[in-house]
Amino acid sequence: MARTAQDVTDAELAVLQLLWDRGRDTIRRLTDTLYPNGTGVHYATVQKLLERLEGKKYVKRNRNDWPHSFQPTVERADLIGHRLQMTADKLCAGSLAPLLTNLVKGSRLTAEERQSLRVLLDELDDEVSGKK
Amino acid sequence: MARTAQDVTDAELAVLQLLWDRGRDTIRRLTDTLYPNGTGVHYATVQKLLERLEGKKYVKRNRNDWPHSFQPTVERADLIGHRLQMTADKLCAGSLAPLLTNLVKGSRLTAEERQSLRVLLDELDDEVSGKK
DNA sequence: TCTAAATAAAGACGAAACGTCTTAATCACG
């Protein structure tokens, strides 16, 4: 059984999170945040992580800027959705419904959370019935 | 940034899935299913995977039986819940609510699925209000 | 009881993953 690499590794995710917060940034500024009082060596680490994120199409490099700036091409919600789908694929034969059930049953939802969830479901009903 | 091992690897999961389906089984029978027309060498692979699952407390070994039988100590729903929590920890600051929202918004839920979800929410309301 | 087959137990091995680091080429700016 072949090993499968992660979509986004933890170190890569740390960089991506900053980009989500900031919209776009340079290697230098990202490095200073991730490694405060860090040596110059960490710059290359962040550089490599961004290079890999770019290769995997999670990040876009702006070569017009100098120094280059980087920005996410994928939103946080997209990655969440992807992770959820992976969990469904491996544990629920690809179906997402069991994940929903698990979350509703397992997590201690507040009354407010339950209510907003109902609102969300009602909106979906409306969309389907064409009322929009 | 230190690397973190997976909770259950893919090869381990293949074994665990069989145990979930069957309740309990021996190495020999699991091996025959996972590697039909496989050589004798695969027996040791399954053996090792079970040993690791046992070490991680996902599986219990019954040493009274001969040959030893193995059974899950964790249900599928438990692992699903754990994976969901991991996703929440890494992408939602630990909160599960965003996962709920993502699933409801993103997945094409059928009318039946939406309805059963509402029933689930109503049951939770009842529990909280003490009617049960 | 003795032997052969099956199982248990422990460990080793290699490829890949991944975080990190090194080195050399390229660029902007005074």
Added chain:
DNA sequence: CGTGATTAAGACGTTTCGTCTTTATTTAGA
């Protein structure tokens, strides 16, 4: 131009994980 920063490409070491080897132990059958 030359100095410092940035880009570019790659190497390295540790850990992970699927697999395989070897040896000890147990059961079943003659």
